[in-house]
Amino acid sequence: MTDQLVERVREALRVVIDPELGENIVDLGFIYDIAAAGGAVRIKMTATTPGCPATSFLREGAQAAASAVPGVVSADVAMTFEPAWTHDLIAPSIRASLGFAAVN
Amino acid sequence: MIGGNMSRWTMTYFAAALTWLLAALALMAAGIGHPATDLAAPDTLVLVHVICIGWLSTAMCGALFQFVPVLVARPLFSERLTLPALGLLTAGLIALLAGFMALGGRLPSGPWLLPLGAVLLVAGFGLVILDLGLTAWLRPTGPARFVLVGLASLCATVTFGAVFAFALAGWAGPVGDAVLARGIPLHAIAGLGGWLTLTAMGVSYRLLSMFMLAPDVEDRQSRLTLAAGGLAVAATVGGGAFAVGVAMRLNAVLSVAALLGLTCAALYGRDLAGIFRNRKRRELELNMRMAILSFASLAGTAVLGIALVSIGTLPLHLGAFAFLTVFGWLSGLVLAKLYKIVAFLTWLETYGPVMGRAATPRVQDLAAEQRATKWFAIYYLAVWAGTLALLAGEPSAFRIAAAAMTVGVFGIIHEIIRIRRLEDVASPLRLPAGAVAPHLLFAKT
Numbered sequence: 026m027t028d029q030l031v032e033r034v035r036e037a038l039r040v041v042i043d044p045e046l047g048e049n050i051v052d053l054g055f056i057y058d059i060a061a062a063g064g065a066v067r068i069k070m071t072a073t074t075p076g077c078p079a080t081s082f083l084r085e086g087a088q089a090a091a092s093a094v095p096g097v098v099s100a101d102v103a104m105t106f107e108p109a110w111t112h113d114l115i116a117p118s119i120r121a122s123l124g125f126a127a128v129n
Numbered sequence: 130m131i132g133g134n135m136s137r138w139t140m141t142y143f144a145a146a147l148t149w150l151l152a153a154l155a156l157m158a159a160g161i162g163h164p165a166t167d168l169a170a171p172d173t174l175v176l177v178h179v180i181c182i183g184w185l186s187t188a189m190c191g192a193l194f195q196f197v198p199v200l201v202a203r204p205l206f207s208e209r210l211t212l213p214a215l216g217l218l219t220a221g222l223i224a225l226l227a228g229f230m231a232l233g234g235r236l237p238s239g240p241w242l243l244p245l246g247a248v249l250l251v252a253g254f255g256l257v258i259l260d261l262g263l264t265a266w267l268r269p270t271g272p273a274r275f276v277l278v279g280l281a282s283l284c285a286t287v288t289f290g291a292v293f294a295f296a297l298a299g300w301a302g303p304v305g306d307a308v309l310a311r312g313i314p315l316h317a318i319a320g321l322g323g324w325l326t327l328t329a330m331g332v333s334y335r336l337l338s339m340f341m342l343a344p345d346v347e348d349r350q351s352r353l354t355l356a357a358g359g360l361a362v363a364a365t366v367g368g369g370a371f372a373v374g375v376a377m378r379l380n381a382v383l384s385v386a387a388l389l390g391l392t393c394a395a396l397y398g399r400d401l402a403g404i405f406r407n408r409k410r411r412e413l414e415l416n417m418r419m420a421i422l423s424f425a426s427l428a429g430t431a432v433l434g435i436a437l438v439s440i441g442t443l444p445l446h447l448g449a450f451a452f453l454t455v456f457g458w459l460s461g462l463v464l465a466k467l468y469k470i471v472a473f474l475t476w477l478e479t480y481g482p483v484m485g486r487a488a489t490p491r492v493q494d495l496a497a498e499q500r501a502t503k504w505f506a507i508y509y510l511a512v513w514a515g516t517l518a519l520l521a522g523e524p525s526a527f528r529i530a531a532a533a534m535t536v537g538v539f540g541i542i543h544e545i546i547r548i549r550r551l552e553d554v555a556s557p558l559r560l561p562a563g564a565v566a567p568h569l570l571f572a573k574t
Contacts, residue, residue: 041484044476045340047491074339076202078135078195078477086484093486112342112409124412 030061030096034068037094041086043072044079046123050087054114057105064098066091071110080104134204135195135477135572138211140549142191143467144570145219147542149183150460154538157531164448165519165527168313171233175226180455182222182250185325188463190214190257192332192470193276197264200273200335206263214256221249225294232297240298247294254287271348275331278359282323285366289316308373314383315369321451322390323362325459327355330397333420336466337401341408341417346400354396361389387434394431398424415498419465419505426457426512433516449519456512456534464508464541472496472548478567479551479560487561490554497544497553504540507533 038056039049050056050070058069070087072080084104091100115123153176156162162176198205205211225246230236232243258280265273265280289312296305338345368382401424413421430453437443437450472495480489515530549569551559560566565573 038485040486040488042489042491044480044489044492045473046342047493073342074199076199077339078199078474079481081134082477082481082484086481086486089485091485124410 027061030064030066030094031059033094034059034061034066034091034097034100037090038068038087040090041083043083045073048115048119048123050083052116052119054116055083055110056087064096066094066097066100068100068102069105070102071105073110075106134198134208135474136191136205136211137208137572138215139191139195139474139572140471140569141212141571142187142194142215143471143545145215146184146188146191146463147467147538147545149179149187149222150538151535151542153179153184154531154535158528158535160524160528163524163527164452165446165522165524166448168447171229171235174229174232178222178225178229180460181320181325182218182225185455185459185463186254187215187218188467189325189328190218190261192463192466193257193261193328195470195474196332196335197261197273197276200276200332201265201268201270203264203267206260210256210260214253214260217249217253217256219253221246221251221253224249228294228297240300243294243298244300247291251287251291254283258283271345271351272331272334274352275327275334275355275358278355278362279324279328279331282319282327282362282366285362286316286320286324289319307376311373311379312369314379315365315373317451318365318383318386319362321454321459322358322365327358327362329459329462330354330358333462333466334400334404336469337404337417337420340410340414340469341404342410343404343408346403350396350403351400354393354400357389357396358393361386361393364389387438391431391435394427398428414469414493415496415501415505416465416469419468419509420462422505422509423458423461423465426453426461426509429513429516430454430458446520449516452519453512453516457509457516461509461512464538465505468496468501468541468545468548471545474572475549475551475567478572479564482565483561483563486563488558489561490558494554494558495548495551497547501541501544504537504544506537508537508541511537 035051038051041050042048043050043053046053055070055072056068057071060067068087068091072083084102088100088102091097156176162172166173194205194211224242227236228239228242228246231239261276262280265276269277292301292305292308293316295301296309334346334351337343364382365386369379372379372382430450433450433453437446472492476492476495483489511530511533515527515534518526518530547553549567551566567573
């Protein structure tokens with residue numbers, strides 16, 4: 026049941042995109058962890074650059090998307106830059122769409 | 130700081146800056162303040178200050194209020210200072226220009242106009258330096274160091290300018306007169322080289338890495354670039370002031386500064402090549418492609434400077450050299466980055482608040498790059514043609530080039546307004562429920 030809720034939350038987070046990269050935050054590897062206990066969901070996420078105004082909107086967007094999932098009573102989203110995000114975290118399936126070179 | 134705020138008045142700064150740019154282009158197209166005429170001629174002083182304070186400095190300040198917090202991951206020291214600073218800068222510039230026009234007989238004599246303009250500009254730039262300096266000082270790492278050196282150069286530029294203004298009014302005594310007689314190159318180098326160029330370099334490191342997903346340039350490497358640039362400005366200002374004080378010729382000081390400046394430009398080129406080589410995103414957006422043309426123009430100014438010095442004609446062609454620096458390098462880079470920054474900030478303002486609640490477009494969906502490309506192409510071709518016209522001593526050809534630059538800039542401004550009005554966003558995503566259309570001239574959030 027808990028695993029199903031985590032997956033539903035993960036799926037819901039795909040509506041939140043990084044404005045610059047144009048891909049959702051799940052496939053970009055911004056979501057470090059999703060934990061659920063009862064209906065309380067805790068999400069740990071990151072972004073590409075600390076201090077960027079987009080960072081706050083990404084966190085609030087994740088909070089709104091998770092809160093809208095049926096079965097979620099509360100959603101707490103924590104932003105972290107430890108460890109820092111790297112390009113390796115991007116899902117291989119969308120690397121090409123971002124124009125990444127094969128060698129990279 | 131996890132996430133920064135949007136600076137409310139950045140768009141207002143950009144709008145004011147672009148208005149001054151159009152004014153400068155109109156003056157050049159009309160043949161007023163031709164860059165090849167005497168630098169001290171009142172009409173030339175009007176043109177130079179419209180460009181350097183009205184256009185470039187205003188645009189740079191607006192961008193820095195938004196991006197210095199990103200560079201240092203700290204909030205701006207005070208958002209409340211940004212609008213009064215713009216008001217003071219605008220009023221100061223208008224008074225200064227009126228003072229120059231009075232000098233040239235275009236307005237009735239008003240010796241107090243220049244000192245008034247200087248006081249207002251000192252106050253306006255003082256607020257900018259205070260706000261940005263205190264923001265960057267808390268965490269002076271990487272590109273933020275460039276901004277700090279740029280702000281120090283701005284202090285020197287403004288101080289020289291204020292002394293000149295009082296001296297032109299006859300209120301600065303013999304010391305002021307001596308500084309006015311020989312200090313103009315120091316004022317120009319501190320402004321164009323220190324304030325505008327070093328700051329543009331610093332911001333570009335972060336923006337290029339961020340938008341192309343490239344690793345940041347190694348700190349040791351960029352510090353060397355900054356050291357060369359910073360020493361060039363320090364040699365100019367410190368050595369120049371000493372030379373003026375003891376009535377020495379400025380040639381030795383300017384030669385040392387030129388060598389250090391060339392070293393800085395070469396090292397910056399090496400740093401940029403590294404960013405482009407190591408980028409993860411291979412496809413370049415329009416703003417990046419156009420930025421490359423401004424980097425090429427910077428390289429062109431270095432080559433032109435060396436060539437003119439070698440054949441001993443730099444004093445004769447100083448106007449062409451300054452024109453390529455100002456319009457090819459600095460203005461080209463600012464226009465290319467404005468195109469991107471406006472789209473990015475407009476996206477944040479419009480779609481940031483509804484993220485997670487509705488599907489949103491990408492930043493790139495706000496711009497129509499294919500259509501905008503031609504305006505940038507017209508702009509750069511006209512700038513390079515204008516430089517050649519100045520070198521060839523063809524004022525009529527230069528005015529035609531200035532008119533073509535005006536067409537290009539009008540086109541770019543039209544594209545920016547379209548971005549701000551979300552006119553190129555496909556209708557299903559344009560204004561989702563809960564999103565508020567942005568105001569053209571300031572951020573609502």
